[in-house]
Amino acid sequence: MQDTLRITEVFYSLQGETRTAGLPTVFVRLTGCPLRCQYCDSAYAFSGGTLRTLDDILEQVAGFRPRYVCVTGGEPLAQPNALPLLERLCDAGYEVSLETSGALDISRVDTRVSRVVDLKTPGSEEVQRNRYENIEHLTSNDQVKFVICSREDYDWAVSKLIQYNLEERAGEVLFSPSHHQVGASDLADWIVADNLPVRFQLQLHKLLWNDEPGR
Template sequence: MTDLRLTEIFYSLQGETRTVGLPTVFVRLTGCPLRCAYCDTEYAFHGGEKWSLQAIQEKVASYHPRYVTVTGGEPLAQPNCWPLLTALCDQGYEVSLETSGAISLLGVDSRVVKVMDLKTPASNEMSRNLYENIELLSPQDQIKFVICDRKDYEWARFKLDEHRLVDRVDEVLFSPSFGQIESAELAEWILADNLPVRFQVQLHKLLWNDAAGH
């Protein structure tokens, strides 16, 4: 039986990425091998409940969504995440995967939009970046940098050029770490350097102050 451990399934507005603001069902899997300094979903590290693949599909379908995001924690830490992603695509949803970039993307269904982090120095998990994953990204995918300070910004700017990220993926996202850097400051840096990246803030935190279920 294909079971997964889930922290929550909920319907909300997408707070980040290219589909920000669009109604989306979120499937949050439990567990993560990383401990990023700025993590805002520590409640998903442990616990959760075991769900069958069929039960997840039925719950998602009850919302009649167009968009579904599989997130965590780190969803790929559970081997059954791969069949879950394929099953959701087979149901006709536009499926995205939010992943840390620390686990191989090999075998992820090609229909899935992968939103992959590159962990910056201030995340304290930079050593977990699996750079081979960049080669597995497609033109529909997105790469996200969470920026905590100027050092993070300069590091991200270097990686942008080193790996020619703008040419590889649909969007490169620069997001200010909530509570660590002023959003306007990061925006000004991007403008000053004329970087071809999308600046984003976390809409769900502005609307609901990061409450669970949003």
């Protein structure tokens, strides 16, 4: 069917990450991902899911009467119909964000969407999948994120921050600890010691709800 997407879950929660952290947000989690980051907290979205029409998804989202909608996964951009879904969510008046691994082309994503591009670090074990061409398409409405697994990952992220001048290219640069793989306070201390122009973030939903699916 032409206008369907494979969906793992649609739920209303507090956004746990990014520049809208703490704001009530509808999450649309798309099924399937071509990557296998060693830390992935959403592996339950790799398979299964339900084929649903865009109309059906839009109707469920509208039922929550949200201001913010986050399209995540899995890897949303692995499904071609993610593009019309994002457009229709914008047309409906929501503030829309997209979480993507950065392994697929973001250039055709509606620029009304805040694209949260995760640059995969060596510690993710998927660093070779980064599509660095995406960086030239970033605007001040977009966000770049590094999920840091070790001091080596931190040093790598700092080198990419400088090499690609990410502070200028994106509206936000986010440094997040990989959950329980690097000390959150260590990462915070490194950022302050180096006076980095980045936003430290923790996954609020894990502090609140200990990573239950659908929260």
